[in-house]
Amino acid sequence: MTKKRVKNINFRLKPHALMVSVPVSISSKQTVQAIAYRVPWAIANHPQVLERYKRKNSALAEPTADTPLLLWGVTQSLTLTHDEKVAYYRQQLNEVMPSLFDKWQPVVGAYANEMRLKKMHTRWGSCNTRARRIWLSVYLPAYPVECTEYVIVHELCHLHHPNHSRAFWQTVEAAMPDYKRWHDMLAGKTGKLD
Structure with missing residues (x-):
């Protein structure tokens, strides 16, 4: 207390x-x-x-060497160690991140000064509203690309509302009406990805 x-x-x-x-x-x-x-x-x-x-x-949780490699929600035939998976995911995310931010920043009406990747184990993204810096988890490429788009929209909306108020969620929904599907997938509510 x-x-x-x-x-x-x-x-x-x-x-x-x-x-x-x-x-x-x-x-x-x-x-x-x-x-x-x-x-x-x-x-x-x-x-x-x-x-x-x-x-x-x-x-x-960090993917282990014996878990299948997923890229944008699709199982790949590659077998990689954990460190190789992280490097692979980082590369994939670096390739798509600029275009995804270019797509969603005008929709949300908020612009980040900086976008970075990080090995985050407790969240999919974070936003420093003062610096207007957005961090994305390197593990996002294991899920469909729409999940990454949802995280980008979510974090951009924090530049309007630095909380999870009703106004924040209304802003998220206005930008991405189907956000709940991707939110729930990242929260593990829709079961296994394939």
Whole structure:
């Protein structure tokens, strides 16, 4: 539990913790009552949060040498070590990234100053809104190219909204109406890719 300059008591259920942000003005008694009220909710929703966490971690896990090489969602006949796969994915992404940003920046109405690739294990992309720098995961070429396009759109939309507010998701949907399909695929909700 942390005391913050917030208006309401906020709960965030993590795989192994219930995070609570409490306004500075709230008393200890009110805090205890609010937490006691939310514990049943946390217990009821914990299995779903844990499953989502496991799915996300398995989707972002480094591919091993014995896993099939996927390129843009299609199984390839190449057999590569992990390091070779990362280099291959980096090369493939470097080739398409400029044209994908050229395609989506005018649609979103936001322009990045810099685009880079990174071996990210917990996310598919990130955005530094101040520097207007977007990072993409080198593992994206394992999925259909539309997944990479979705991540680009998602990160570009953060240049308009540096959060995941309703306005942010409306901006994503306005730019890419079918974004949920690609979002869900990256989140592991649509099953195995082939």
